[in-house]
Amino acid sequence: MPRQFVLPDLGEGLTEAEIVAVLVREGDAIQEDAPLLEVETDKAQVQIPSPMGGRVEKIHVEPGQTVKVGAVLVTFADVETGTRVASPAPGPAAAPPAAATPPPVAASRAATTAPDAPAAPPSRSGPVPATPSTRRLARELGVDLRAVPPTGPGGRVTDDDVRAAARASAPAPAAAARPAAATPLAPAALAPPLPRFEQWGPVERTPLSHLRRTIAERMTLSASIIPHVTHFDRADITDLDALIRTNLEAARARGVTLTLTGFLLKAAAVALAAHPQFNASLDAASGELILKRYHHLGVAVATERGLIVPVIRDVDKKPLLTVARELAALAQRVREGKATLDDLRGGTFTITNIGALGGTGAIPIINYPEVAILAVARAREEAVVRGGSIVPRLILPLTLTFDHRVADGADGARLAADLVRLLEHPDQLLLEL
Amino acid sequence: MVMGDLLREVDVVVVGGGPGGYSAAFRAAELGLDTVVVDASKRLGGACLFEGCIPSKALLHVAQVMHEVERARDIGVEYGEPKISIDALRAWKDDRVITKLARGLAGVAVRHGVEVIGGRAVFESSSALRVEGDTPQRIVFKHAIVATGSLPAVLPGLDSGTAGVMNSTGALELAEIPAELLVIGGGYVGLELGTVYAALGSRVTLVEMTDGLLPGVDRDLVQPLARRIDKLFAAVHLRSRVAAVRETAGRVEVQIEGQEARRFDRVLVAVGRRAQSTGLGLPSTRVQIDERGVIAIDERCRTADPRIYAVGDVTGEPMLAHRAMRQGRIAAEVIAGKASEFDNVAVPAVVFTDPEVAWCGLTEREAKEASRPVKVARFQWAASGRAATLARSDGLTKLIVDPESGRVLGVGVVGPGAGELIAEGALAVETAALAEDLAATIHAHPTLSETLMEAAQSLLLDTGKATSA
Numbered sequence: 001m002p003r004q005f006v007l008p009d010l011g012e013g014l015t016e017a018e019i020v021a022v023l024v025r026e027g028d029a030i031q032e033d034a035p036l037l038e039v040e041t042d043k044a045q046v047q048i049p050s051p052m053g054g055r056v057e058k059i060h061v062e063p064g065q066t067v068k069v070g071a072v073l074v075t076f077a078d079v080e081t082g083t084r085v086a087s088p089a090p091g092p093a094a095a096p097p098a099a100a101t102p103p104p105v106a107a108s109r110a111a112t113t114a115p116d117a118p119a120a121p122p123s124r125s126g127p128v129p130a131t132p133s134t135r136r137l138a139r140e141l142g143v144d145l146r147a148v149p150p151t152g153p154g155g156r157v158t159d160d161d162v163r164a165a166a167r168a169s170a171p172a173p174a175a176a177a178r179p180a181a182a183t184p185l186a187p188a189a190l191a192p193p194l195p196r197f198e199q200w201g202p203v204e205r206t207p208l209s210h211l212r213r214t215i216a217e218r219m220t221l222s223a224s225i226i227p228h229v230t231h232f233d234r235a236d237i238t239d240l241d242a243l244i245r246t247n248l249e250a251a252r253a254r255g256v257t258l259t260l261t262g263f264l265l266k267a268a269a270v271a272l273a274a275h276p277q278f279n280a281s282l283d284a285a286s287g288e289l290i291l292k293r294y295h296h297l298g299v300a301v302a303t304e305r306g307l308i309v310p311v312i313r314d315v316d317k318k319p320l321l322t323v324a325r326e327l328a329a330l331a332q333r334v335r336e337g338k339a340t341l342d343d344l345r346g347g348t349f350t351i352t353n354i355g356a357l358g359g360t361g362a363i364p365i366i367n368y369p370e371v372a373i374l375a376v377a378r379a380r381e382e383a384v385v386r387g388g389s390i391v392p393r394l395i396l397p398l399t400l401t402f403d404h405r406v407a408d409g410a411d412g413a414r415l416a417a418d419l420v421r422l423l424e425h426p427d428q429l430l431l432e433l
Numbered sequence: 434m435v436m437g438d439l440l441r442e443v444d445v446v447v448v449g450g451g452p453g454g455y456s457a458a459f460r461a462a463e464l465g466l467d468t469v470v471v472d473a474s475k476r477l478g479g480a481c482l483f484e485g486c487i488p489s490k491a492l493l494h495v496a497q498v499m500h501e502v503e504r505a506r507d508i509g510v511e512y513g514e515p516k517i518s519i520d521a522l523r524a525w526k527d528d529r530v531i532t533k534l535a536r537g538l539a540g541v542a543v544r545h546g547v548e549v550i551g552g553r554a555v556f557e558s559s560s561a562l563r564v565e566g567d568t569p570q571r572i573v574f575k576h577a578i579v580a581t582g583s584l585p586a587v588l589p590g591l592d593s594g595t596a597g598v599m600n601s602t603g604a605l606e607l608a609e610i611p612a613e614l615l616v617i618g619g620g621y622v623g624l625e626l627g628t629v630y631a632a633l634g635s636r637v638t639l640v641e642m643t644d645g646l647l648p649g650v651d652r653d654l655v656q657p658l659a660r661r662i663d664k665l666f667a668a669v670h671l672r673s674r675v676a677a678v679r680e681t682a683g684r685v686e687v688q689i690e691g692q693e694a695r696r697f698d699r700v701l702v703a704v705g706r707r708a709q710s711t712g713l714g715l716p717s718t719r720v721q722i723d724e725r726g727v728i729a730i731d732e733r734c735r736t737a738d739p740r741i742y743a744v745g746d747v748t749g750e751p752m753l754a755h756r757a758m759r760q761g762r763i764a765a766e767v768i769a770g771k772a773s774e775f776d777n778v779a780v781p782a783v784v785f786t787d788p789e790v791a792w793c794g795l796t797e798r799e800a801k802e803a804s805r806p807v808k809v810a811r812f813q814w815a816a817s818g819r820a821a822t823l824a825r826s827d828g829l830t831k832l833i834v835d836p837e838s839g840r841v842l843g844v845g846v847v848g849p850g851a852g853e854l855i856a857e858g859a860l861a862v863e864t865a866a867l868a869e870d871l872a873a874t875i876h877a878h879p880t881l882s883e884t885l886m887e888a889a890q891s892l893l894l895d896t897g898k899a900t901s902a
Contacts (some may be wrong), residue, residue, distance in 0.1 A: 129840055131865065136772065154839055155840070
């Protein structure tokens with residue numbers, strides 16, 4: 001009997017995806033979990049593995065097409081018995097396709113509740129159970145109904161659920177300034193109309209990619225909600241650099257390339273443990289700071305398609321070499337567009353290293369709903385006065401941007417100072433590992 | 434622009450005065466937008482009022498009265514043979530029904546300050562259209578709403594100019610009552626109009642391409658109607674196509690595949706409707722149209738052209754007046770900056786035959802095709818007190834319910850009054866009600882509406898859930 005495979009719920013309130021590539025042909029016999037399609041969502045480019053083994057009878061989509069959750073992607077014939085079979089619109093409890101596909105539900109979207117709260121399973125494909133007036137309220141408050149944990153009977157989203165989600169996503173002052181209707185690109189609704197540029201010369205209009213839109217929306221969200229404050233510091237990493245150089249070969253023998261970023265991750269995890277308010281999220285609705293007892297650090301990776309921030313889990317618990325190895329593998333997956341949504345969610349703090357591209361420093365924007373972000377620029381040899389004489393030292397400029405609602409300048413200075421100390425004295429870092 | 438042409442500037446121009454168009458125009462005016470309607474016939478109502486829903490329902494009412502009279506014999510009341518005065522019937526339909534409703538709509542337009550301009554609208558750009566007709570003019574608009582509806586589809590290979598061949602519009606004019614009528618198409622239009630003509634005395638033959646009447650509808654809902662149609666019509670040919678049609682001596686000779694050629698006095702082609710998007714100058718805009726002439730819109734009724742919206746049949750299936758009306762209001766509200774969206778879960782569909790067939794939301798067939806697990810509760814009207822008192826026990830009410838949550842996903846009804854009963858189903862599906870909610874709501878006794886409650890209660894019995902919880 002032929003089976004249809006539909007675009008599963010991708011989580012994070014994502015309702016559609018663009019087909020990037022079809023990796024099978026009609027007539028192919030494929031195994032369960034074999035790569036089937038590549039899709040790009042607002043979040044990432046991901047591979048969708050086959051939920052079942054069988055013969056591909058018909059492919060219903062083509063590259064470039066945008067499909068909604070629940071749309072039929074592929075029809076299988078001669079399905080192997082005993083394999084998991086996708087049902088297009090499973091109920092909340094019966095969700096085999098979600099389990100069989102890599103993009104799971106994320107908990108860190110702005111519209112959901114606190115990331116570490118056990119969120120109720122969001123609704124599956126198909127309409128979200130809610131009355132028309134509740135749906136209207138959600139639109140007016142700019143809340144994605146799919147991301148709202150329901151409390152009503154039979155999984156129904158109530159007005160109160162929507163209001164709670166709205167409060168969680170935006171603190172009071174910003175809420176008033178937000179547009180009533182959730183337009184595809186929220187800031188456009190606030191911005192005054194553009195002049196007709198054609199009057200000054202020819203122009204070309206290019207639609208924003210999914211990724212670009214997401215970045216635009218999230219940066220606007222962060223910049224408009226969080227009062228950013230930035231602290232500058234510099235670390236003398238001459239000794240650390242020497243340490244990296246002397247151990248390069250030894251590490252390479254174990255298949256790992258030692259980089260400054262690996263040390264930055266470990267140093268940040270150690271420093272964050274001493275300053276937990278920077279490894280946190282602010283719940284403005286409840287007036288609580290949510291301290292996270294885990295250290296999942298995001299690293300900004302520049303790709304051809306735009307900025308993506310994969311997350312390395314439990315950096316504090318892993319040896320340096322493991323962190324370095326995971327970082328390299330993750331960065332490669334991201335650049336090849338093979339990262340899963342799991343790779344990209346759950347971060348508690350972000351590091352962005354713009355050194356490779358030069359510059360003397362940058363002021364980053366916080367990766368909402370995190371509290372702080374660290375940017376490092378290129379390390380340069382500088383003339384430093386030591387004990388009365390000028391010596392060449394390798395100096396790394398650091399910029400720590402954090403949420404002033406959560407911490408004050410002195411707190412940020414202390415965190416930066418700890419980071420600098422660990423980077424300047426890799427022996428101290430060793431004691432912490 | 435030619436000198437001397439009239440030029441108007443408006444907030445909203447609505448092209449087409451059907452249910453989608455007038456709903457959009459009235460809502461836009463309510464929201465304070467300067468709104469005009471351009472309609473080829475210079476009137477509000479569209480195909481629905483003048484050549485669709487309303488006249489067909491008027492005639493079906495006549496068929497209904499005659500069926501009731503016929504059935505009365507079984508319960509000991511006899512009226513004798515009916516006599517039909519077709520001129521009086523036509524006059525009632527045209528003057529007392531259509532004209533009265535049209536006058537009502539015109540009055541509403543005046544009250545809302547919505548002017549109806551007669552003529553054909555042709556877009557010149559994304560911000561201007563010209564009106565061709567008695568009062569040629571150019572309208573510069575901030576927003577346009579295309580609501581040009583649909584036309585009866587033509588059967589490929591059948592010359593629509595053949596005398597004796599008519600579409601639904603022609604059939605509703607009721608020019609005469611043919612002795613022998615062939616209906617091509619077993620969808621709702623063919624069944625409704627076939628029923629009308631059969632009641633008025635025509636011998637009706639029906640040809641349907643697929644293997645059943647009302648293709649796509651759950652079979653258990655169709656069955657009581659199919660039984661009735663078998664009695665009412667002279668013949669029903671399923672899995673059949675018309676091979677050739679030609680005019681011969683004032684009659685129409687028809688060759689049904691696999692059968693001998695036969696003569697009919699009239700042939701009604703009822704094979705669906707096509708979106709009407711040609712001749713509007715849409716290529717001068719950024720509006721996107723597919724190969725079937727359907728205008729692509731999003732859930733806010735926006736086309737690919739940021740200034741132009743589209744609602745109703747011209748945006749594709751389901752081509753139903755009530756969907757168009759909802760879309761019309763949404764388009765107007767979106768233009769006025771409101772957070773409106775066509776997010777409706779249930780668009781009820783009603784076939785106004787006897788018995789009526791109505792459904793909304795998920796059908797059992799759709800659930801099966803999507804391999805979606807559902808629970809189905811059926812309540813046979815044989816067990817309904819009200820149905821017994823109406824001498825109509827041939828009905829069925831069914832609920833399609835999510836097995837996990839108990840949520841009502843779809844409702845289907847067949848029986849007299851199904852078109853009214855489905856309203857409760859639509860409310861249940863749209864508000865994500867649970868079967869338990871239907872079961873615990875008091876329904877007046879004895880009414881047919883109890884069948885919804887009974888179906889819900891039978892389902893809870895299955896799951897062992899107390900209905901009084």
